[in-house]
Amino acid sequence: xxxxxALTVNGRTHQVAAEADTPLLYILRNDLAxxxxxxxxxxxxxxxxxxxxxxxxxxxxxxxxxxxxxxxITTLEGIGSPEKLHKLQRAFIAEQAAQCGYCTSxxxxxxxxxxxxxxxxxxxxxxxxxxxxxxxxxxxxxIVAAVQRAIREG
Amino acid sequence: MNALTRxxxxxxTLAFALTPALAQNAPRLPGSLQTARxxxxxxxxxxxxxxxxxxxxxxxxxALTALCQIAAEELDxxxxxxRMISGDTALTPDEGYTxxxxxxxxxxTAIRYAxxxxxxxxxxxxxxxxxxxxxxxxxxxxxxxxPDGRSTTYWAIAESNxxxxxxxxxxxxxxxxxxxxVGTSLPRLDIPAKVTGQPIFVxxxxxxxxxxxxxxxxxxxxxxxxxxxxxxxxxxxxxVAVVRDGRFLGVVAEREEQxxxxxxxxxxxxxxxxxxxxxxPAALHATLRGLKTDTTVPSEKKADAPPAVRRFSAxxxxxxxxxxxxxxxxxxxxxxxxxxxxxxxxxxxxxxPLKRDLLKVLKLEDAALxxxxxxxxxxxxHNGADDVALDAALLxxxxxxxxxxxxxxxxxxxxxxxxxxxxxxxxxxxxxxEGRIVEWSHEVLSNHHNMRPSQSREGVNLLAAWHLAEPRxxxxxxxxxxxxxxxxxxxxxxYDFPNQRIVNHLVVEMPVRVSALRTLGAYGxxxxxxxxxxxxxxAAGIDPVQFRLNHLKxxxxxxxxxxxxxxxxxxxxxxxxxxxxxxxxNVAAYVACVAEVALDRATGTVxxxxxxxxxxxxxxxxxxxxxNQIDGGIIQAVSWTVKEEVRFDRERILSHDWDSYPILTFPxxxxxxxxxxxxxxxxxxxxxxxxxxxAVAAIANALTRAAGxxxxxxxxxxxxxKEALA
Numbered sequence: 100x101x102x103x104x105a106l107t108v109n110g111r112t113h114q115v116a117a118e119a120d121t122p123l124l125y126i127l128r129n130d131l132a133x134x135x136x137x138x139x140x141x142x143x144x145x146x147x148x149x150x151x152x153x154x155x156x157x158x159x160x161x162x163x164x165x166x167x168x169x170x171x172i173t174t175l176e177g178i179g180s181p182e183k184l185h186k187l188q189r190a191f192i193a194e195q196a197a198q199c200g201y202c203t204s205x206x207x208x209x210x211x212x213x214x215x216x217x218x219x220x221x222x223x224x225x226x227x228x229x230x231x232x233x234x235x236x237x238x239x240x241x242i243v244a245a246v247q248r249a250i251r252e253g
Numbered sequence: 254m255n256a257l258t259r260x261x262x263x264x265x266t267l268a269f270a271l272t273p274a275l276a277q278n279a280p281r282l283p284g285s286l287q288t289a290r291x292x293x294x295x296x297x298x299x300x301x302x303x304x305x306x307x308x309x310x311x312x313x314x315x316a317l318t319a320l321c322q323i324a325a326e327e328l329d330x331x332x333x334x335x336r337m338i339s340g341d342t343a344l345t346p347d348e349g350y351t352x353x354x355x356x357x358x359x360x361x362t363a364i365r366y367a368x369x370x371x372x373x374x375x376x377x378x379x380x381x382x383x384x385x386x387x388x389x390x391x392x393x394x395x396x397x398x399x400p401d402g403r404s405t406t407y408w409a410i411a412e413s414n415x416x417x418x419x420x421x422x423x424x425x426x427x428x429x430x431x432x433x434x435v436g437t438s439l440p441r442l443d444i445p446a447k448v449t450g451q452p453i454f455v456x457x458x459x460x461x462x463x464x465x466x467x468x469x470x471x472x473x474x475x476x477x478x479x480x481x482x483x484x485x486x487x488x489x490x491x492x493v494a495v496v497r498d499g500r501f502l503g504v505v506a507e508r509e510e511q512x513x514x515x516x517x518x519x520x521x522x523x524x525x526x527x528x529x530x531x532x533x534p535a536a537l538h539a540t541l542r543g544l545k546t547d548t549t550v551p552s553e554k555k556a557d558a559p560p561a562v563r564r565f566s567a568x569x570x571x572x573x574x575x576x577x578x579x580x581x582x583x584x585x586x587x588x589x590x591x592x593x594x595x596x597x598x599x600x601x602x603x604x605x606p607l608k609r610d611l612l613k614v615l616k617l618e619d620a621a622l623x624x625x626x627x628x629x630x631x632x633x634x635h636n637g638a639d640d641v642a643l644d645a646a647l648l649x650x651x652x653x654x655x656x657x658x659x660x661x662x663x664x665x666x667x668x669x670x671x672x673x674x675x676x677x678x679x680x681x682x683x684x685x686x687e688g689r690i691v692e693w694s695h696e697v698l699s700n701h702h703n704m705r706p707s708q709s710r711e712g713v714n715l716l717a718a719w720h721l722a723e724p725r726x727x728x729x730x731x732x733x734x735x736x737x738x739x740x741x742x743x744x745x746x747x748y749d750f751p752n753q754r755i756v757n758h759l760v761v762e763m764p765v766r767v768s769a770l771r772t773l774g775a776y777g778x779x780x781x782x783x784x785x786x787x788x789x790x791x792a793a794g795i796d797p798v799q800f801r802l803n804h805l806k807x808x809x810x811x812x813x814x815x816x817x818x819x820x821x822x823x824x825x826x827x828x829x830x831x832x833x834x835x836x837x838x839n840v841a842a843y844v845a846c847v848a849e850v851a852l853d854r855a856t857g858t859v860x861x862x863x864x865x866x867x868x869x870x871x872x873x874x875x876x877x878x879x880x881n882q883i884d885g886g887i888i889q890a891v892s893w894t895v896k897e898e899v900r901f902d903r904e905r906i907l908s909h910d911w912d913s914y915p916i917l918t919f920p921x922x923x924x925x926x927x928x929x930x931x932x933x934x935x936x937x938x939x940x941x942x943x944x945x946x947x948a949v950a951a952i953a954n955a956l957t958r959a960a961g962x963x964x965x966x967x968x969x970x971x972x973x974x975k976e977a978l979a
Binding site for chain 1: 313581925
């Protein structure tokens, strides 16, 4: 086993004992018990594993542990908790913007990245930003409504 | 004497009849009470609150929330006080599959009557204790209050055996006018966990000492394993076991990424002989027509009618769709260290049927296996959920004592899940001089749409079972009786035609693996039926909505058709529109849709910018839950219709990822407006699968107007539409 690699996730630095080519997704889920990011395709196509690296959305199935460097990782668990919800989490609940909810984590983090750089994105901009995130239950319009609610209610 | 099971669970003991011995002449009980007849099979009331037990499971459709609402309503307790237990072969009633939009009808009815009766029993006990008449008592959130202000609670008076009795169903549930919880949109119980990353999915289970498994499948259905060198794979870092049993190959490793690398190595190490056994995709429907079929006539009507003066016929087709869950199927399995007992955690839609098939393959006694439901990604029918449970069990058998989680890779899911079958619908009709349909014929040819585990006593419908050294064959497909039907679901029209003949040609050979996808055959049959209705309306020179009303007596169907037409008329537009209607299975919810389409003739691309719909699902338990299902179903149907097709060649399935099986994306999703006709005094009607078929019909009929001619072959992917326009 290679030497542990330092990784900062949700404000905490961890020493991770895994090969440098291990996709970040498995480190988050299996070593750090952070379940938000999901395995969907392992190909960077569906967006279910999206997390923020240095504030930018990345597909954690495509990012190797050894390539993260100093970038700080933020997962769904890092933006809010059941007791202290982030505005997007609150809006997703208010709009009941989930059916199975498997894609939700990636959707919320992609939307957070959008809201972090654009104050009031239009509906087409929200749809475009989420275009590479797949939802199979057909909850798309509620997800867009939830992002709009988060913008509105702040 | 009934077989009893007892298991401590959070301080309460569950005790109820798992296999009730039905006394002769036992009264017919409503819903699933008929088969799980004791009150404590459904409800436990103790010091820590109320536990509701259901054999149905949460698959993202909000079933557990709606069942919780029903129990809370009848008991007069706050929903937050209720704990739900669902789908567990050791704990819950056997309610078969959570499928067919039947959870409210079966489990909801049982829980409604059980809760009403439990409330009455508890009020009788409270009346004795307080010395007042039971009907003078009031209940609020489980606190029972007498007219003089003295009070007690359910939890204070309920004894462990209070509900240990057979249900009578003699206590009438509340009249809908008194409902304060049913009929409201209680927020889904599971959504807070899903938006905060709590471990709620089976994919999230991380048990102590857990290992990770992956399967190395053959490259095609009938590929023969020529050789495989496993030693090098076994020597890879972290690999704990390599399992080879016939042409079933799997790996178990300490870490997930190690299992994935070992799977890749195992795939590389295997040599296969791959025969060309799949139909020629260019001649798919002709090939299916040439296979062995079992033919039945699910409906035939003859009556006096005016003579047909014009006759029409048309043949419609659809190809294979995938369930395409976002999260590939997963399961956790753990044998005891002595290998005698097995626990499986699965997102199956039916823990009991899965258990029965697992017992056959694993050669275990009934008492040695427990299957417990844990949520997964949306399944939309029979996907890989059951298969991966057997995979996990086969790998766990190699490492007794340690739990093994197996998740399929994306290509496993696309290439091995049982698809929604290809279909061919040949319709013909005769019109009278007045423009009325006086003769109707609908012949559907399709594989079976339900090849789930435990379909019959013989056979095993689990993928790995077919690959083992000692293989088990799949069950023989037998026609499902109407009104449900399978390939012939909704082939029997709801319209009133004096003469009709519906024929079901069930293709019994299965060159491409298929089973149940949401709506089963209804999507294809309603597409054909409603597209043909439009063609006939055009021939008769009658407005298509009026033409439907001319042939439909059912007042609720008429109301839904009129409501959808009115809703769409409120929003003007220039794009061509089409209409579609169905009552799902002819026994569940009514839905009518109006769709508008934009056709790009140069590329063949079909866009669906807006859909309007009306739904009558009887009594609405959760208005928001109903809308989520109806709208989600419409969007999924748009995706099937304009984007999706399982690709294959003569040798193998070619759809293996989201590039080779694209689905609808955010910018392509239509704007929806949906109106609900609530009928609180009528029973709830299943709605989870009600909107897909009317949606495809509406799209097809709008496309006919856009294209200037009917396009009778689905899907409406660009290359197929372009070809049809040429």
